Amino acid sequence: MKKYHITTFGCQMNFHDSEKMAGILDAEGYQETANPIDADIIIFNTCSIRQKAEQKFFSQLGKIKSLKKKRPSIKIAVAGCIAQHYGSKIFEKAPYVDFVLGTQNLHLLKDFLNKDFYGLAIDENPSLTDTDLPIKRYSPIIAYVNIMYGCNNFCSYCVVPYTRGPEKSRTHTSIINEVKELASRGIKEVILLGQNVNSYRSELNFPQLLVKINEVKGIERIRFITSHPKDLSDELILAIKDLDKVCEHIHLPLQSGSSKILRLMNREYTYYDYLSKIQKLRKEVPDIAITSDIIAGFPQETEEDHLQTIRALKEIEFDGIFSFKFSKREGTVASQMSGQVDEEVKSRRLYEIIEIQNEITERKNKKLEGTYQEILLEGLPKKEIEKFMGRTRTNKICIIPKKDDLKEGDVVKILITKANRHSLLGSIV
Numbered sequence: 001m002k003k004y005h006i007t008t009f010g011c012q013m014n015f016h017d018s019e020k021m022a023g024i025l026d027a028e029g030y031q032e033t034a035n036p037i038d039a040d041i042i043i044f045n046t047c048s049i050r051q052k053a054e055q056k057f058f059s060q061l062g063k064i065k066s067l068k069k070k071r072p073s074i075k076i077a078v079a080g081c082i083a084q085h086y087g088s089k090i091f092e093k094a095p096y097v098d099f100v101l102g103t104q105n106l107h108l109l110k111d112f113l114n115k116d117f118y119g120l121a122i123d124e125n126p127s128l129t130d131t132d133l134p135i136k137r138y139s140p141i142i143a144y145v146n147i148m149y150g151c152n153n154f155c156s157y158c159v160v161p162y163t164r165g166p167e168k169s170r171t172h173t174s175i176i177n178e179v180k181e182l183a184s185r186g187i188k189e190v191i192l193l194g195q196n197v198n199s200y201r202s203e204l205n206f207p208q209l210l211v212k213i214n215e216v217k218g219i220e221r222i223r224f225i226t227s228h229p230k231d232l233s234d235e236l237i238l239a240i241k242d243l244d245k246v247c248e249h250i251h252l253p254l255q256s257g258s259s260k261i262l263r264l265m266n267r268e269y270t271y272y273d274y275l276s277k278i279q280k281l282r283k284e285v286p287d288i289a290i291t292s293d294i295i296a297g298f299p300q301e302t303e304e305d306h307l308q309t310i311r312a313l314k315e316i317e318f319d320g321i322f323s324f325k326f327s328k329r330e331g332t333v334a335s336q337m338s339g340q341v342d343e344e345v346k347s348r349r350l351y352e353i354i355e356i357q358n359e360i361t362e363r364k365n366k367k368l369e370g371t372y373q374e375i376l377l378e379g380l381p382k383k384e385i386e387k388f389m390g391r392t393r394t395n396k397i398c399i400i401p402k403k404d405d406l407k408e409g410d411v412v413k414i415l416i417t418k419a420n421r422h423s424l425l426g427s428i429v
Helices: 012-027 051-070 081-086 089-093 106-112 160-164 172-184 206-214 234-242 259-264 271-284 303-316 343-366
Strands: 003-008 041-046 075-080 099-101 119-121 142-146 189-193 221-225 249-251 289-296 320-325 372-379 387-392 397-401 411-419 424-428
Touching: 003 012, 012 041, 012 075, 012 106, 012 142, 012 189, 041 051, 041 081, 051 075, 075 081, 075 106, 081 089, 081 099, 081 160, 099 106, 106 119, 142 172, 172 206, 189 206, 206 221, 206 234, 234 271, 259 271, 271 303, 289 303, 289 343, 303 343, 320 343, 343 411, 372 397, 372 424, 397 411
Parallel strands: 003 041, 041 075, 075 099, 099 119, 142 189, 189 221, 249 289, 289 320, 397 424
Antiparallel strands: 372 387, 372 411, 387 397, 411 424
C-alpha cells in the first residue's frame, strides 16, 4: 500500500484543507504515515500570512531534496497559500517538486498522482463552493465546516485576498446537509470556517444560517472563525445571545488601538467603532470570551500609536490575543508604505503587548476559580495519560482527572480548582 505524509502550516482553514487532501488520498488507497521518509507522496500545505511561516516552509522543503535524490519515485507536492502565491516559481526554487496545487484546486490532487511531469494548478475554480471532496476527519467529536471561501476586504497588510481569491459562499442547503451528516456520525461540535464569516451570503445571511444549524439534532456546540469587526451586526450579537448551541466566544481581530493605524490598514472601522461593538457584545452576552489579533510595528506607527494599543488592551481586557510583528508581504499595499518601523522597535513593542496581555489573561482566568463550567471532553492532553482535556463554552482549555466512565464527546460539569494563564484545572462535580 502506498503511503502519504502531509505537513500543515497555518490556520484552521489550512488544517481543514489537509483533511480534504487526506480524504482524497485515502479514497485512492493510500495510507497515512507520520514519517515522511516512509511516504510515496509528501505534501506541504503552506501558509504565507507572515514571512516567518514562508521561511519555515522553504527550510523544510529544502530538507526533502536529499530524500528525493535517494528515492526519485517520491512525489513532492506544495499546496496552500504559498503555492497559490508563487505558482511556477516554486519549480524554479525547488525543481524536485512535482506539483503545485493552489487553494482552489485541491480536487485536482487525484489527477496529479499518476503524472510523471510537473503539474501546476493555480487557476480560479468557479465550482469551488459546489465541489464535494472526501474528508478525513481527525477528530471523532469536532469537525470543521467551510461555509465560505476567499476575502473581499483587502486589508493593506494581508495576502489572503490574493491567495484565497474573492468571497464565495456555499449554499445554506449544502452546509446544513453536511452538518446533519456529521451529527449522524457522532460529531458534537462544528466550527464554521471563513475568512470573514460575518459576510456570509447565500439565501440566508450568517445569523440566519446559525439559526438553521442550531436546529440540527445531535450537534451540541457551534463555533465560528473568523469575524471582521466592520460586519459584526446586532443580529449576530443577538444570535450568540439567544441560540443555545452557539458558544459564548468570538475571535474579533482588532489589529491596532490607533484609529490612524486602522485607517492605514484599511480596516474600515475606528477604535471607537470597535469598542462600541465590544460593549454591545458584553451587554447582551455578559460572560462572552473575546479574543483578538494585534500587529506590532505597522508602517508609520509612532510611539503614541503603540501606547494607544496598550491602552486598548487595558480598556477592553481580551481573554487572549495572537500578537505578531508586522511582516512585509509581497504585493500588499503595506509592504510599499513609507515609515517602515525598525525591527528592534517592533520587537520591543511586541514584547510590551505580550506582557500586558499575559497579565490580563491570567487575572481573568483567576476569576474563574471556584466557578462551575461545562466542558466538552476532547481527549488526552499531551504527555498526560491520566488526565482528560476539554474546553469550556468560552473556549478555555480545561484539564481534569481521567475516569473510566468518561469518554471523548461527553459534556460534563466541572468545578474550576485552579486557573493558569493558558489552561484551567478542574474536578468533576
